[in-house]
Amino acid sequence: MQYSQKVLDHFMHPHNVGKMDNPDATATEGSPACGDQVTVYLKVNEDSKVIEDVSFLSYGCASNIATASIITDLAKGKTLDEAKQITWKDAMEALDGLPPVKVHCSVLAADTLQTAISNYEIAKGLKEVPLFSKDTIVDELKKIIYPQVGEDIVTLKMVKYVGFTDGEVIIDLNIAEFDTWRDNVVEEIREHLEKYPDIKDLKINLP
Amino acid sequence: MSSGEIYLDNCMTSKPAPEVLKAMQPYLTEKFWYPGSFISTGEAINDALNEFKGIVAKSLAAKPNEIHFTGGGTMANNIAIKGLLTANSDKGTHIICSAVDYPDLLTNAAFFEQNGFEVTYLPADKDGLVSAAELKAAIKPETILFMTTIVNHVIGTIQPMAEYRQVLADAGHKIYFHADAGQAYGKMPLDVNELGVDTLSVSAHKIHGPQGAGALFVKTGTKLGQLIHGVSRVDNLQTGGVNIALLAGFAKAVELAFADLPAQVDKLYELSEYLLTSIEKTIPHVELNGPRGRKRAAHNINVTMDYIEGEAMTMMLDLQGITVATGSACASQGLSANYVLMAIGKNHMQSHGSLKFTVSRYTTREDLDFAVAKLAEITTELRKRSPLYKEH
Numbered sequence: 195m196q197y198s199q200k201v202l203d204h205f206m207h208p209h210n211v212g213k214m215d216n217p218d219a220t221a222t223e224g225s226p227a228c229g230d231q232v233t234v235y236l237k238v239n240e241d242s243k244v245i246e247d248v249s250f251l252s253y254g255c256a257s258n259i260a261t262a263s264i265i266t267d268l269a270k271g272k273t274l275d276e277a278k279q280i281t282w283k284d285a286m287e288a289l290d291g292l293p294p295v296k297v298h299c300s301v302l303a304a305d306t307l308q309t310a311i312s313n314y315e316i317a318k319g320l321k322e323v324p325l326f327s328k329d330t331i332v333d334e335l336k337k338i339i340y341p342q343v344g345e346d347i348v349t350l351k352m353v354k355y356v357g358f359t360d361g362e363v364i365i366d367l368n369i370a371e372f373d374t375w376r377d378n379v380v381e382e383i384r385e386h387l388e389k390y391p392d393i394k395d396l397k398i399n400l401p
Numbered sequence: 402m403s404s405g406e407i408y409l410d411n412c413m414t415s416k417p418a419p420e421v422l423k424a425m426q427p428y429l430t431e432k433f434w435y436p437g438s439f440i441s442t443g444e445a446i447n448d449a450l451n452e453f454k455g456i457v458a459k460s461l462a463a464k465p466n467e468i469h470f471t472g473g474g475t476m477a478n479n480i481a482i483k484g485l486l487t488a489n490s491d492k493g494t495h496i497i498c499s500a501v502d503y504p505d506l507l508t509n510a511a512f513f514e515q516n517g518f519e520v521t522y523l524p525a526d527k528d529g530l531v532s533a534a535e536l537k538a539a540i541k542p543e544t545i546l547f548m549t550t551i552v553n554h555v556i557g558t559i560q561p562m563a564e565y566r567q568v569l570a571d572a573g574h575k576i577y578f579h580a581d582a583g584q585a586y587g588k589m590p591l592d593v594n595e596l597g598v599d600t601l602s603v604s605a606h607k608i609h610g611p612q613g614a615g616a617l618f619v620k621t622g623t624k625l626g627q628l629i630h631g632v633s634r635v636d637n638l639q640t641g642g643v644n645i646a647l648l649a650g651f652a653k654a655v656e657l658a659f660a661d662l663p664a665q666v667d668k669l670y671e672l673s674e675y676l677l678t679s680i681e682k683t684i685p686h687v688e689l690n691g692p693r694g695r696k697r698a699a700h701n702i703n704v705t706m707d708y709i710e711g712e713a714m715t716m717m718l719d720l721q722g723i724t725v726a727t728g729s730a731c732a733s734q735g736l737s738a739n740y741v742l743m744a745i746g747k748n749h750m751q752s753h754g755s756l757k758f759t760v761s762r763y764t765t766r767e768d769l770d771f772a773v774a775k776l777a778e779i780t781t782e783l784r785k786r787s788p789l790y791k792e793h
Contacts, residue, residue: 208786226749229738229753231789251786253789256712256716261712
């Protein structure tokens with residue numbers, strides 16, 4: 195068994211699961227085609243900005259469900275500013291770790307929580323709709339986990355160059371031809387970036 | 402329930418029969434020798450090997466000298482495919498196989514493609530069937546090899562072997578015919594003469610024999626390039642050591658599987674059809690992958706549970722002591738959807754939500770009742786959690 199007891203506990207008996215009636219904000223990330231999809235619902239106190247209730251639905255594997263369970267636990271009772279600091283690494287730590295190949299499944303739930311918070315802030319006029327820039331691309335690349343080691347491709351210096359001009363994105367990757375995960379990483383980059391209407395063309399260069 | 406108590410992944414590997422273990426024992430203790438000549442120990446192993454070959458040969462209606470023992474099905478496939486192509490590459494460099502073949506065949510095809518051969522991958526229909534008409538249309542003067550997987554390893558589809566044989570016979574030139582029978586052996590009658598194959602691979606551990614033993618049928622007169630060079634104790638296709646204990650177990654497993662094959666096949670069909678009926682009766686939003694009834698192998702049921710993901714289902718079943726397989730990307734080593742399901746036109750969600758149950762002679766109806774009851778609970782629970790399931 196490669197999963198920790200904590201993962202199994204949260205997978206078998208997840209916390210905060212279920213659709214919420216009248217949420218203040220929601221977000222859905224992923225898609226069935228990618229193999230997982232998470233929806234997060236938030237109820238936020240408008241004065242204190244505390245997340246008073248949070249729940250999720252997950253179409254995904256054990257790792258995905260367990261992460262959604264723990265990350266909603268971590269967010270509950272926190273202010274929006276505090277909750278914005280929660281990352282997939284916090285979730286993973288709270289779960290006593292995940293097998294490297296399963297780390298990428300944990301990123302989606304953390305992302306969805308952040309998108310839900312962002313959606314709330316935009317709806318309440320607390321922030322502007324973020325402008326698409328090169329930073330958006332790099333932020334997305336930081337969410338892509340190299341399955342062999344369970345770390346993101348930016349931290350691992352697998353991304354050599356990112357360019358963005360006139361809707362054209364160029365990404366130079368440093369992943370060897372014989373690498374088992376090469377196609378997988380390329381496919382995931384496409385899945386992450388193709389949802390942005392600002393991107394007209396995406397070129398991924400490989401050695 | 403402890404791990405694997407209800408084991409429904411018999412196409413991956415199957416439990417060694419008690420009789421198999423008993424047959425192996427003497428060769429792990431007092432009869433540990435190698436084959437050889439003139440001295441009694443070596444002759445005893447020669448005799449045993451010949452006896453085992455005879456048993457495997459009989460199960461395939463082959464001659465004993467057409468059977469070559471190997472370290473498993475993958476080794477048998479490699480010896481056959483690489484052997485046929487290296488011995489005959491002067492006659493042509495075009496290979497035909499299908500998009501749904503067993504990985505041994507596809508990885509060998511890819512290897513030869515990288516080394517100057519041309520490969521045609523025949524498409525499969527929605528049930529996984531690769532038609533003889535597609536084969537006929539793909540044949541060229543340079544075609545040298547057609548290979549197929551008699552029973553599909555994912556969805557159990559039985560390929561039209563008799564029609565393939567006719568197409569190859571009418572091709573106007575010799576096209577070698579290799580078949581992987583890993584999932585077919587012991588699940589349906591196989592007669593190498595009727596099948597018209599030049600080479601055919603089988604594996605011991607799929608029929609309650611030990612892991613690490615297999616056999617390759619090579620039709621008399623078929624030339625194979627030698628793949629593994631070394632000391633030749635038995636023949637050039639099987640150089641190096643002989644694991645006589647595994648082969649004793651293999652032979653015993655064959656005897657057991659073929660003692661009353663038609664009755665055993667009927668029993669497997671009864672079990673798998675009972676399982677499918679129970680699932681369809683108990684659980685809503687289920688679809689069968691592959692053909693229905695006797696067009697699929699006797700032991701295989703592959704279903705997609707809509708709106709939920711396979712790794713989560715297999716994990717929950719595992720915690721109840723039930724072992725099954727899934728086509729979900731999340732449970733695969735390469736993190737990609739199952740290629741067979743995708744090739745027959747299923748979408749990612751259908752592949753991710755698929756479960757494969759394979760029964761054996763040791764499976765009981767009680768096992769299946771328990772598995773379906775647990776599966777029903779699990780499906781309900783995971784659907785409650787799924788954003789794709791709209792009946793919240």
